[in-house]
Amino acid sequence: MTPLLSLRHISKSFPGVKALQDVSLDVHAGEVHALLGENGAGKSTLMKVLCGIYRQDEGDIVVDGQARDFHGYQDALDAGIGIIFQEFSLIPDLDAVDNIFLGREKRNRLGLRDRAGMIREARRLFDRLNVSIPLDLPIAELSIADQQFIEIAKALSLDARLLVLDEPTATLTPSEADHLFTIMRELRQQGVGMVFISHHMEEIFTICDRVTVMRDGEKVDDCDTHATTPDDLIEKMVGRRVENIFPDYRCDADHDDIVLDIQALRLEADGPDHSLKLRRGEILGFAGLVGSGRTELARGLIGATRPVHASVRIEGQPVKLRHPAAALKHGIGLLPESRKTQGLILPFSCRDNISLNNLTQFQGSLPLLRRRQESRTTADLMAAVRVKAPGPETPVGDLSGGNQQKVVIARWLGHQCKVLIFDEPTRGIDVGAKAEIYALMKELTAQGVSIIMISSELPEVLGLCDRAAVFYQGRIAAELEGSALDSQSIMHHATGGLSS
Ligand SMILES: Nc1ncnc2c1ncn2[C@@H]1O[C@H](COP(=O)(O)OP(=O)(O)OP(=O)(O)O)[C@@H](O)[C@H]1O
Ligand SMILES: [Mg+2]
Secondary structure, three states: OOOOEEEEEEEEEEOOEEEEEEEEEEEOOOOEEEEEEOOOOOHHHHHHHHOOOOOOOEEEEEEOOEEEOOOOHHHHHHOOEEEEOOOOOOOOOOEHHHHHOOOOOOEOOOOOEOHHHHHHHHHHHHHHHOOOOOOOOEHHHOOHHHHHHHHHHHHHHOOOOEEEEEOHHHHOOHHHHHHHHHHHHHHHHOOOEEEEEOOOHHHHHHHOOEEEEEEOOEEEEEEEHHHOOHHHHHHHHHOOOOOOOOOOOOOOOOOOOEEEEEEEEEOOOOOOEEEEEEEOOOEEEEEEOOOOOHHHHHHHHHOOOOOOEEEEEEOOEEEOOOOHHHHHHOOEEEEOOOHHHOOOOOOOEHHHHHHOOOHHHHOOOOHHHHHHHHHHHHHHHHHHOOOOOOOOOOEHHHOOHHHHHHHHHHHHHOOOOOEEEEEOOOOOOOHHHHHHHHHHHHHHHHOOOEEEEEOOOHHHHHHHOOEEEEEEOOEEEEEEEHHHOOHHHHHHHHOOOOOO
């Protein structure tokens, strides 16, 4: 059977980086094909070549047995290939219908805009996907999942027979991801071929038929998913066996050594008073479902949003944290969850991004000396989290998604914080790098830093945290530690105590 798509011997270099080296990939109609690899392995680049966004240096793109020459995304679309980017290309102020038909509106016989016709067509597409999405709301008001489904509908409306999904689940809740998988199965039935990129091994085994593993820009292997195991795939991906991604380490935090004491923190006039204690050198997990109020509490604490009332002590001293800068001055830093809003300045170098709010550290030195100190510290920090980049001068915008995330972490490590709050720190991070970040966190706690880790991933909370606060509908429903800290208890409290 002729594959729907064959990428043959694709190579692509950027200045200083060989991003792809002789990579081949076949995708058949009705197949979901996983693309797996560490951060910076070349997955997104390969897909951008496929979609005409980058031009390959060598190699061929063959669709339905015919070699194609793409000079831009439009050419790929014309050949029936659609891509759903991690960063969406939808226009937030427009509704679903206008987004789907942007730039190619239907006209009636009089040449007038045929809104009714477009609505009908949009309905038909949503029916095909079995989703119900409001057609007339600005899509900024819809959930990320709905926006993603609109992207898919849009691609289908362009007759896409091959759909590329680049880390689609990174921003979805588990139930939204399940819905996406249902849609993908539906499309598979209809003969659509799909390339699916994800760092979540269980998703690969849930939804994918075949898997191609990449490492350092090269294809290492491809095989049927039912003929392999997660451990094998990880070994191929990382080049070694990753036995235990969680560091073996027991916290011996002194129960009475409280660094941060939230005595009463009220976020909304009619909301609850939160109280919580953080011990020196511990990792406290904030567990719970997406939207259960974990991020809100963290933001209220550091003054990113203004709480109604706050009584907070740091090392016994009452403090007023009116602004994130004030929190930072008191040694509390928050690494926010969304890469896009984390304030990375994409055209700026890694060095500039990392030293951005660490500048005070270097003040007082002579300019030349300061520059040198800055370079050294940046290089150390980048090495600590293993940012894969040609050097500190590389613009952050040229890094792979996961490596951008690591730059954010490196930046915060540069502060000498007493308390670090990580909000979903390992989203979009590959297995090997995850293990490194966990080890790094443990190292920080050994130096007396206390960590709050907001995480929706149970294994992460269980594997890393000394204690967990479980959130349910804007409240801390339980604090668990020791033998009481297990997945059943967390799920029990995270779902309002309904499950048993
Ligand atoms: N526009 C660009 N300019 C220079 N280098 C780039 C550019 N785009 C990607 N690279 C480099 O090419 C390599 C592959 O990046 P790519 O984005 O394909 O990785 P990835 O496998 O998608 O990783 P992730 O899992 O982090 O998304 C990286 O070293 C990256 O820094
Ligand atoms: Mg990528």
